[in-house]
Amino acid sequence: MFLEERDTMDGALRVGLWLLRVGVAAGLLFLATGGRARAGDLLGSSDAATQLLLAPELGAGEDRAREARDLLATERNRKIAVISSALVDLGINASVGASPVKLLQSAGELGRGLLSWSNRTRGEERALLLLAPGAVGGELDDTTRGLYERLEGRERRALVTGLLDDGQRALVAGQVRRARIAVDRALELDPSSERADTLLDAIDAQTRSARARAIFDLAPAQPSLAFEAWDVRLATSLLTDGDARDPQSAPEDDASLGLARATARYESGERAEALDDLRRVATLKGGAANVAREVLEDRSINPELALDDEIWSYTKRRSLGVLGGEPLAGNGLALEPENVEFTVDGYRKLKRSYKVFRKTVNPVNLLVDAPVRWWRGWRPEGAALREAATRYLDVEPEGVRAAEARSWLEALRGDERASARVTPFRDGYFVLPHARTRYARIAPRRVVVSLDALERQAPALARDLALESSDAFVLGESGVGEGATALERGRALELLARLADGLEAGSLQSRGQSTGDVLEAVRRLDGRVRTGTTLRIAPRLPDVSASLSELGTALVDGTRARTVGDISISRQDQDIVAGRELGGDGAFCLPETPCIDRKLPVQGGLFAQTSGGDSAAVGARADYRAARLSVEMSTNGPHATLVLPFARWLGITHFLPVEAHVDVGLAGISAGPRLDSTAADEADAAESL
C-alpha cells in the first residue's frame, strides 16, 4: 500500500516538475522575444538620432513621440522582466525542492506581477504628457494618434473612477455638495457613465428629502432615547439584586428579559443554568443578544470555555512535547490553522515552527529522545490549566465538569510542588531556593587534584601529609568532604604554588575547564589563604560506575557518564561518543569544579561515535606535543589524519595560525595547511584580556 502511494507521489512529482520545466521554458522564450523587441527599438532610435544630428530644428514632435514610445516600451519590458524573473525563481525553487514558504513567496511575486500588468504607471503618464502637444497641434501620425487616444482614454477612465469613489464616500458622510461636484466632474469627463447617473439620482433623492424636511420644519432625525418601563424595572432589579425573572408586561421572548434572568441566576449561584439561558438568548437578535454572545465568549464568566481551551492546549502541547521536546511544545501550535496570523509576526512564527518541526525529524530524536520523553511522562508547563481548573471550581464547585477539573488539578499537583507559589514557601515564610542558572563563580571554592599530580609536583609534601589513601584529593576552604585535614599556612601556599607552576610548565593539565580557569581558581585560593583562611584537603572518594538510568540520562540530557572499564559516554546535540582515554581521563573530577591531573607525554584514546545518525565511526587517536594522529573506520570507509602544528612548535601561531594536515582515505591522500582553530581561540582570549 505504501509502495502504491509512493508510486503515485513520484508520478505526481514528475508531472509537476515537467509542468514547471515547461513554464520555465515558456518564460525564457518570452524573455528572448522581449529582448528582440527591445533590440528593434534600439535600431529605430539610432536612425532617429542620426536624423536629429542632421536636422536638429525639425521633428521636435516626432522626438517627443519617440520618447513616449520608448517610455512605454521600457515600462512594458520592466513588467515582463518582473514576471519572467518571478517565473524563473519559482521554477528554480521547485526544481531544487526549496521550502514551501519560498515557493509561496515566488508564486506571490508572480501573481503580483500578473495582476499589476494592466495598472497605469508613471511612465504611461509621462508618455501622455509628451504626446499631448503633438495631439493638440495635429502633428501626430495616425499610429501615434491612436496610441495617444488609447492612453488618454485610460487616464480619463481612471479619473472618472476616482471621482465617483470620492463622491460616493462624500454622500455616505452626508456631504451632498461635495458629492455633487465630484459627480458633475465625472460626467464632464465621461457623459455616458452609468455609475455617475446612478449616483446623481441618489444625490437628488437626498436633496429632495432634505428640502421636504425643511418645508415641514422637521429637525434632523435624533436618536430618541427612551426606555420601556419594564426595561427600567429589570435594570433596577439587577442593580439591587432583586428578582429580575418575571417583570410585568415584558415581552416573553425578549432578549433583554432573557439576559436579565440569566444575570440574576448567575448572581444567585445557578451558574450552569445561567449559561444555558445565555446560550438561548445568544441565538436571538438585538443588542441584548450581542451582550449574551460576548458574555459567553468571556473566559472569566464562562469558566467552562477557559477550561476547555486550556485542556485542549495542554493536551496538544503534551503530544508535541513528547515528539519534539520543549521547543516543539512551545512553537508547534503556531502551525495550527486557527493560530496562523496573516501578519509579519505571524509569518515569522510560522517559519520558526516549521524549522522546529524539521529539526524534530532526525533519527536521534525519533529513536532516543521521543521514546524516553514518553517513558518519563514528559509534561508541558501547566500553570494556565491549573488556574482554569481552579477558577472553574471557584465558580461552579458542583458544575458538570467539576470532577474533571478536580482530576486535572490532581494530575498537575506534582508540577505544583515546583511552582512559583509553592517552592519558595517554608512554613508560610518566603525562602528563595538555589538558582538553577549556571554562571561563572568568582568565589574560590575547591579544586580537585589527582594523586599523580601531587606526587609529581610536591612529592615531599605528599609524603609528609600521607596523601596516599586515595587517587585524588579535594582542596578548598569548605565543602571538601569527610576526612578533611587542615593545612598549615606555609604548606598550603607551597602546595598551591607548586600546582600553579606545574600547570604553567605543562607538566600538569586541567580537566573539564581551560588551564586559565583552573589557574585562576588556584590563584584565588592562594589569595584567600594569604588573608587568613585555612585550606583543607580531603580524599576524593571514587565514583561507582554509572547505572543504567544514569547512562540514559547521559544519552538523553547531553551529560557525561562513566561505565565499566572507565569508558565514558557523552552526547552533544546529535553526536554520541563512547571513549576510553589511555592512562585515565580524570574519573575523579567533579562537575563544574576545577580539576588538575598529571600530563602524560603521549596521550591517546579509543573512541566510537555516531553523528546525527548519519554516520558512525570507531577509531583511536594519540597526541604528542600538540601533534595529533587519528585512525578511524567509519561508514564512509577507513580514514587516517596526521596533524603537525609546525607554527606552534616554532612559536609563531600568533602570526601564522596554521597547521599541516595529512589525510589518507578512500578518496586518496591529501596534504595542506589548515587554520589552527585552537590558536584562533587563544588569540581571542588574549585580546579579550
Added chain:
Amino acid sequence: MRQIALVAPVLFCASGCASLSRIAGIHAPDASPDDSLTSVVAELKVHLRDDTYRYDRATTDDGRNVYAVALWKLDRLAGLRARSQQSWENADYVIEFARGKALERLRRYGDAVAAYQRVAGSGSLLGDAAAERERVIDSFAHASAPPAEPFANPEAERLFIEGRIELWRQLAEEVHGTPYESLALEESESWQVMRVDWFARGDRLGDAISACENLLEANRDSKLFGKHLLRLGDLYADSARRVELQAHANFTSLDPSRYESLVDQAFSAYELAAEDRRPALRREARNRIEALLAYHEGAAARVP
C-alpha cells in the same frame, strides 16, 4: 521534501482534527447597537463579583477593560438622555447607580460616592441601596484620599504608607466575603508595594528586600505574584551590583561569597517569575536573567 512528507502526518496526528471543527464554530457577532438599559446593566453586573485580586480584570474581546467600557456606555446613555438632575426619571437614576458601580470597580471611589449620593437623595427605588453603597465606598474613598499636605520628611511618608497598609487591611477584614474584599486587598497590596519602593528609593536595599519578601508572603494568591518576584529579583540584582561597584571603586573589598549569594538569589527570583503563566512576564524574567548574566560576566572579569 522527504522531511515535509514525514512532518505532515506527524503534525496532523499531533494537532488532531479538532482545529477544523473549531474554525467552523466561529461566528461573527451582530453589529447592531445595544438597545436596552437591561443589556448595558447586565453586561456590567456579571463582572461585579469578579475576584480582581486573584485574577486579571476582565476585558472585552478586543482587550478593553469591561468596567471602563460599561462606564463609557452609561455616560453615552446619560448624554443622549441629556436631562438635568432636577428632571431625572427612574431610568436616569438606574444609569447613575450603574455608573457608581462601574466607578467603584475602576477604583474611582470619590466619583462613585458622588454618584451614589445623587441617587440616594432622590427617593427613587434605588435610594436605599445607593445609601448603603455610599457608606461602604465612602470608607474606601477616605482610605484612598491623598495626603492632606506634603510630607515634612521621608519618615513621614513611610508612616503614612504604613498607616494606609493597616487601614486597608482593616477594611479588607470588614468586607470579608463580599465583592469589595478583592478591591480592599488590591489596595492593600498597592501600598505594600509602595513600602518596598520607599525603602528602595531611600537606598535601604536590605530593608526593601525584607519588605518585598513580606509582600510576597502576604500576597501569595495575588495575580501580581510574578511581578513581585521580578521586583525582588531586581532588588537582589541591585544589591549585587552595589557590592561589586563599591569594590571596583575600592570603597570596600569584594566579598565574593556575599556577591555570589546576592546574584544567586536574584537568579532564583527571576527563575520563579519565569514560571508565571503570562507569556509577557515570562519573557521579561528571561530577559532579566540574560541581563544579569551579562553583567556578572563583566563583573567576574573585573575581580582582581
